[in-house]
Amino acid sequence: MLLFPWWVYLCIVGIIFSAYKLMTTAKEEEKIDQAFIEKEGRIYIERMEKEKERRMKRSVDEKDEQCENSAENNHSIA
Known part of the structure; x- marks a missing residue:
């Protein structure tokens, strides 16, 4: 059973634990990043x-103004 010193087994367990924590933390960060991206995307779409x-309102206002101007300028004597 003890082919290696005890600290080698302890290092192996530490490496496995570190890998596990790395994977769980990476998943949590990915979820947080995705939520942030979705929030920013919604804000951008709303803007x-x-x-x-x-722009549509300005376009409609400009068309109304053009119609008024053309009606005022469309006075002919003939």
């Missing part, structure tokens, strides 16, 4: 939608 609405 894009607000910008789209703002």
